[in-house]
Amino acid sequence: MEGGTRLSIRAIEDLARKALEAAGTDPDNAAPLARAVAQAERDGIPSHGLAYVPVYCEHVRCGKVDGRAEPTVGRPRPGLVRVDAATGFAHPAIDLGFKVLIPLARAQGVAMLGVVNSYNCGVLGHHVERLAEAGLVGLGFTNAPASIAPVGGARPVLGTNPFALALPDGAGSWRLLVDQSASVVAKSEAMARARSGEPVPEGWVLGTDGHPVTAPEAVLRGTMAPAGGPKGVGQALLVETMAALLTGATLGLHASPFSGTEGGPPRTGQGFVAFDPEAMAGAGFFAGLRDLAGAIEGQQGARLPGARRKAARARADAEGVLVPDRLLDRLKP
Amino acid sequence: MEGGTRLSIRAIEDLARKALEAAGTDPDNAAPLARAVAQAERDGIPSHGLAYVPVYCEHVRCGKVDGRAEPTVGRPRPGLVRVDAATGFAHPAIDLGFKVLIPLARAQGVAMLGVVNSYNCGVLGHHVERLAEAGLVGLGFTNAPASIAPVGGARPVLGTNPFALALPDGAGSWRLLVDQSASVVAKSEAMARARSGEPVPEGWVLGTDGHPVTAPEAVLRGTMAPAGGPKGVGQALLVETMAALLTGATLGLHASPFSGTEGGPPRTGQGFVAFDPEAMAGAGFFAGLRDLAGAIEGQQGARLPGARRKAARARADAEGVLVPDRLLDRLKP
Numbered sequence A, B: 001m002e003g004g005t006r007l008s009i010r011a012i013e014d015l016a017r018k019a020l021e022a023a024g025t026d027p028d029n030a031a032p033l034a035r036a037v038a039q040a041e042r043d044g045i046p047s048h049g050l051a052y053v054p055v056y057c058e059h060v061r062c063g064k065v066d067g068r069a070e071p072t073v074g075r076p077r078p079g080l081v082r083v084d085a086a087t088g089f090a091h092p093a094i095d096l097g098f099k100v101l102i103p104l105a106r107a108q109g110v111a112m113l114g115v116v117n118s119y120n121c122g123v124l125g126h127h128v129e130r131l132a133e134a135g136l137v138g139l140g141f142t143n144a145p146a147s148i149a150p151v152g153g154a155r156p157v158l159g160t161n162p163f164a165l166a167l168p169d170g171a172g173s174w175r176l177l178v179d180q181s182a183s184v185v186a187k188s189e190a191m192a193r194a195r196s197g198e199p200v201p202e203g204w205v206l207g208t209d210g211h212p213v214t215a216p217e218a219v220l221r222g223t224m225a226p227a228g229g230p231k232g233v234g235q236a237l238l239v240e241t242m243a244a245l246l247t248g249a250t251l252g253l254h255a256s257p258f259s260g261t262e263g264g265p266p267r268t269g270q271g272f273v274a275f276d277p278e279a280m281a282g283a284g285f286f287a288g289l290r291d292l293a294g295a296i297e298g299q300q301g302a303r304l305p306g307a308r309r310k311a312a313r314a315r316a317d318a319e320g321v322l323v324p325d326r327l328l329d330r331l332k333p
Helices: A009-022 A027-043 A050-062 A090-108 A124-133 A187-195 A216-221 A230-245 A284-297 A307-319 A325-331 B009-022 B027-043 B050-062 B090-108 B124-133 B187-195 B216-221 B230-245 B284-297 B307-319 B325-331
Strands: A004-007 A072-077 A080-084 A110-118 A137-142 A163-168 A174-180 A268-275 A321-324 B004-007 B072-077 B080-084 B110-118 B137-142 B163-168 B174-180 B268-275 B321-324
Touching (some): A004 A009, A004 A325, A009 A321, A009 A325, A027 A090, A027 A307, A027 A321, A050 A325, A080 A090, A090 A124, A090 A268, A110 B110, A124 A137, A124 A174, A137 A230, A163 A230, A163 B230, A174 A284, A187 A216, A230 A268, A230 B163, A230 B230, A284 B230, B009 B027, B009 B050, B009 B321, B027 B050, B027 B090, B027 B124, B050 B325, B072 B090, B090 B110, B090 B124, B090 B268, B124 B137, B124 B163, B124 B174, B163 B230, B174 B284, B187 B216, B230 B268
Parallel strands (some): A080 A110, B080 B110
Antiparallel strands (some): A004 A321, A072 A080, A110 A268, A137 A163, A137 A268, A163 A174, B004 B321, B072 B080, B110 B268, B137 B163, B137 B268, B163 B174
16 A cells, blocks of 8 residues: 555645646636546545646646636627637636526526537536536536447447536535546556556447457557446447537547547547526426435435535545545655 | 227327316326327337326326316526426426426526426436437436335346436537437336236246246236346435435335325326436537447447337337227227
8 A cells, every 4th residue: 555645625736736837837827727627536536636637737838728718708699608718728717608508508408518628527427516606406427538339330430428416405505416437447546457458347348349348458449338228328328429520629530539648638528408497397396306405315325416425525524535645746846 | 910090190189188188187198298298109009009098087087186286396406407297187287387497407407307296207218318309418207106126136126117318419419319218128017918818928927925936916916127237226226216215205115006096196107317428528419329320320330329119109100000909999989
């Protein structure tokens, strides 16, 4: 077991912000990203926590992302908001868009935000949570470089494209959070195993003939298996439509990789649709949510989606998070 | 092989309309439902074709659906349309809502229709196709009586809740159609096998302990396995939110069955969100769709979702559809 240091969420955020700024990210862009990094550590999702910060810094330095970008907002239609992230980080662009989206969704009943010329948005659920904290139903979509093949094919055409849904509790927090990719497992998980020379479990990755592969060299050349087979491809198509086709962002098919330093900015996109929960249903929305959540939580062994993140947060707030010393060394300026 | 008669799509529609009217459905309500029945036969989906008409007729007679209902439309917010189906068929209620939704989505960029006090809407894809034929991106959701258990639980809380997505081709038709339930297979398929005393394939149905079952008696008491495990439950939650929580329709948890004559109207719901494809993306929408569709269709063995229905339609238009004589006998007044 390697050595580690227990840090508070606040200390993690400071550490992330300083590293991002040292790499050339301006303070306005570093702040929301550092908050997201700290939130991922708090959630028990270390892959999107401090471990990702050296990659963000490398991407600022090589120009895959512009640390000094100034996102701009447009209003193409009464129900739409569009933000051009200008090849900067997704987080400040989404923040800017939400300032317009939230009051608009309350007024219109439904409104959509599209973000283009963007980058990996980290944990998608973090963004829709904030819509739920503002009292809205938040639905989010983000696309990624192609790694899933179509049904019957073997060449990748769609990313592992997650969607996320957050439902408000009516008291400033969220009650239920779905955050799921279209693939059986995260691409990073399968590729990390293969690069270390380990075989991956059957069913995670499909080979160039479209059949499951487990050997490392075949995994590295393969495509990510869609969850539920054709239904995972269906989810990926829905997400590609909402995050890229409708917004005008770059398709996963054409996007440069999120990893490494090659290919310039990926210019992928995000789409968010926000709904006023009571505009059509009145008090029925919260009554229905109470019944549904109760029917799930009332079953032994069942839990509401998002419950694990909530529990991790309570633990992290009380105890802090153990960060490997090797990672802390990498984050020193 | 039992005997059958080859009928044109037009003849199938006439047959369905006459049977529905003879059961007590008024002409305005029977017409859109008869069109949907004919469309299902044309698509090669006989489960929602003429075979369903005796059930519709029985449901009109027993009061599970009101054949003489008059749906009413409301406009709770600038971006929202809400239709009360008044326990009538879903089809005329959706038609009424689309008359408002289509011009609204063009003007606003995005708009939503919620339908409450509704009924099974048949093939969900048929409805969103019409949004795409009107030049919009159409996204649809419909809920159903609970038959899927939550992750870690064993009692049903969500229906097999499908979503459907249709993308326009920009020339009055649709280019891509996703239409998928949240379960591994349709509930009707599993239950029909079990009732005939046949075991069902492993992975279709979960028993009262949450583990897969195949024996007929266990299947009849079981829950439908979600496609992709937890991710199928996530889809079902998304659909329940869009079709019931946001619209104010009855949850799958509380809805009376779609089959049999017990329990009165199910009062389930539908949600549709329509988007102007070019409002944010400009010409990028159709350029992107062309690239994506090309990358799928260019792979040997791969096909665009919806391609099978299109092929079935072309065949049915040329040759008609073979309808079993036993079914024709049941439809005689």
